[in-house]
Amino acid sequence: KNILDENNRLAEKNSSLLEKHGIRAFNVLGAIGSGKTTIIETLSEEIENLRVGAIAGDLAGQDDYLRFKSHDIPAVAINTGKDCHLDAHYVSHALEDLPLDEIDILFIENVGNLICPVDFPLGTEMSIVVISVTEGDDMIRKHPLIFARSEISVINKIDLADVMDVDINVIETDFRKINPHGKLIKLDARKGDGLEELAESIGVPYSLPL
Amino acid sequence: KNILDENNRLAEKNSSLLEKHGIRAFNVLGAIGSGKTTIIETLSEEIENLRVGAIAGDLAGQDDYLRFKSHDIPAVAINTGKDCHLDAHYVSHALEDLPLDEIDILFIENVGNLICPVDFPLGTEMSIVVISVTEGDDMIRKHPLIFARSEISVINKIDLADVMDVDINVIETDFRKINPHGKLIKLDARKGDGLEELAESIGVPYSLPL
Numbered sequence: 001k002n003i004l005d006e007n008n009r010l011a012e013k014n015s016s017l018l019e020k021h022g023i024r025a026f027n028v029l030g031a032i033g034s035g036k037t038t039i040i041e042t043l044s045e046e047i048e049n050l051r052v053g054a055i056a057g058d059l060a061g062q063d064d065y066l067r068f069k070s071h072d073i074p075a076v077a078i079n080t081g082k083d084c085h086l087d088a089h090y091v092s093h094a095l096e097d098l099p100l101d102e103i104d105i106l107f108i109e110n111v112g113n114l115i116c117p118v119d120f121p122l123g124t125e126m127s128i129v130v131i132s133v134t135e136g137d138d139m140i141r142k143h144p145l146i147f148a149r150s151e152i153s154v155i156n157k158i159d160l161a162d163v164m165d166v167d168i169n170v171i172e173t174d175f176r177k178i179n180p181h182g183k184l185i186k187l188d189a190r191k192g193d194g195l196e197e198l199a200e201s202i203g204v205p206y207s208l209p210l
Numbered sequence: 211k212n213i214l215d216e217n218n219r220l221a222e223k224n225s226s227l228l229e230k231h232g233i234r235a236f237n238v239l240g241a242i243g244s245g246k247t248t249i250i251e252t253l254s255e256e257i258e259n260l261r262v263g264a265i266a267g268d269l270a271g272q273d274d275y276l277r278f279k280s281h282d283i284p285a286v287a288i289n290t291g292k293d294c295h296l297d298a299h300y301v302s303h304a305l306e307d308l309p310l311d312e313i314d315i316l317f318i319e320n321v322g323n324l325i326c327p328v329d330f331p332l333g334t335e336m337s338i339v340v341i342s343v344t345e346g347d348d349m350i351r352k353h354p355l356i357f358a359r360s361e362i363s364v365i366n367k368i369d370l371a372d373v374m375d376v377d378i379n380v381i382e383t384d385f386r387k388i389n390p391h392g393k394l395i396k397l398d399a400r401k402g403d404g405l406e407e408l409a410e411s412i413g414v415p416y417s418l419p420l
């Protein structure tokens with residue numbers, strides 16, 4: 001109980017620091033390998049007139065961090081070592097290492113996990129949770145909490161729905177049962193299909209068309 | 211620290227109970243949606259002369275449990291609610307609900323997560339960790355611990371390697387760096403390709419050929 005209270009306190013601190021610098025921050029959560037980094041990479045290229053920054057949360061390695069750096073955006077890597085989720089404490093340190101006056105939009109890529117990250121708010125404005133059709137059609141009903149609590153949910157890799165025999169309508173029906181008012185966006189993040197709709201749903205201008 | 215000690219004590223208890231009943235048990239871990247249930251379903255159909263049982267660990271829902279039941283094998287569902295991994299305590303209760311004298315091989319499907327399950331042994335003989343090519347080629351280097359500690363690692367959905375532009379050799383090279391002596395098996399669990407090799411590596415007879 002104390003851990004969560006302490007985390008909420010730090011999340012508040014993060015949120016006021018971001019507000020002071022006029023930064024809108026998004027917590028990008030999701031299943032392992034669902035496409036979180038690809039989505040942030042593409043958004044960082046296509047968002048117009050706003051400066052994008054990123055935090056790459058992972059257990060180990062610099063893979064996602066280096067992918068962000070290759071897009072010439074300010075970025076920081078967080079290696080959690082053992083924790084299966086980022087928390088506000090990790091993020092508060094990452095914010096110290098970012099040039100906050102050079103960023104308008106900050107994407108925080110959480111560790112791949114559909115369970116624990118939901119208990120640890122980071123101080124961001126919204127959460128975007130990403131699953132992929134390649135994980136099967138039951139992801140939403142198996143992890144109701146994270147889909148109920150996120151403002152935006154994304155079904156990625158829709159280009160593979162046929163070869164996976166996955167009916168996206170099944171996923172959508174499950175979603176509506178758990179989160180009738182939330183937003184559900186279908187994406188092919190590699191081709192960029194659906195990213196304009198995602199940018200619109202988080203209120204950022206997007207260059208047209210890909 | 212105490213939690214892990216207590217878990218190890220209970221894991222020992224599970225292991226001696228399984229031994230008493232002559233049951234060989236396997237902890238099937240892996241990424242969310244990587245194909246764990248499909249692998250157990252197919253093995254349960256193809257393993258010859260031995261009686262298979264299964265435990266389905268999930269956050270919520272009966273999806274995997276019902277899939278096991280459809281193969282007419284003894285099965286139990288564990289809903290963890292909030293925990294992102296099974297532990298020996300959950301399993302000790304599940305064992306009470308299984309007809310142990312009717313089972314030779316027990317597959318315990320852990321919650322989809324490449325991080326925490328590694329700290330919570332269940333009392334099984336071996337761990338089988340499953341990833342899928344659809345998660346990208348960096349899964350092993352990003353989650354070194356679980357691949358270093360598991361006896362058998364599986365790369366599933368190899369039928370989709372081309373459409374994903376994933377080079378399986380990259381995954382295999384990462385694996386050898388982390389676990390030079392472990393076993394790495396490539397699978398297409400839907401078609402059954404590679405399952406005979408998996409059955410052989412865990413020492414169970416397999417009906418030939420699919």
Ligand SMILES: Nc1nc2c(ncn2[C@@H]2O[C@H](COP(=O)(O)OP(=O)(O)OP(=O)(O)O)[C@@H](O)[C@H]2O)c(=O)[nH]1
Pocket residue numbers: 030031032033034035036037038039064111112156157158159160187188189190191344345346347348352373374376
């Ligand atoms: N076919 C297809 N592949 C995609 C799509 N989006 C991402 N990928 C691929 O999926 C794999 C994983 O993508 P990442 O962006 O690394 O996924 P992630 O969620 O950041 O992964 P982790 O950080 O490791 O949890 C890579 O091989 C991507 O090229 C898509 O829309 N369609």
Ligand SMILES: Nc1nc2c(ncn2[C@@H]2O[C@H](COP(=O)(O)OP(=O)(O)OP(=O)(O)O)[C@@H](O)[C@H]2O)c(=O)[nH]1
Pocket residue numbers: 134135136137142163164166240241242243244245246247248249274321322366367368369370397398399400401
């Ligand atoms: N193309 C392809 N699809 C597969 C393969 N193995 C499993 N699938 C599909 O992948 C999806 C997920 O498979 P599951 O067996 O439910 O995966 P899981 O690891 O048990 O998933 P969770 O328990 O939810 O973590 C389903 O749609 C399966 O049909 C494979 O070898 N190739």
Ligand SMILES: [Mg+2]
Pocket residue numbers: 036037038064109
């Ligand atoms: Mg990533």
Ligand SMILES: [Mg+2]
Pocket residue numbers: 246247248274319
């Ligand atoms: Mg399953």
Ligand SMILES: [Zn+2]
Pocket residue numbers: 083084085116117294
């Ligand atoms: Zn966690």
Ligand SMILES: [Zn+2]
Pocket residue numbers: 084116293294295326327
């Ligand atoms: Zn955990």
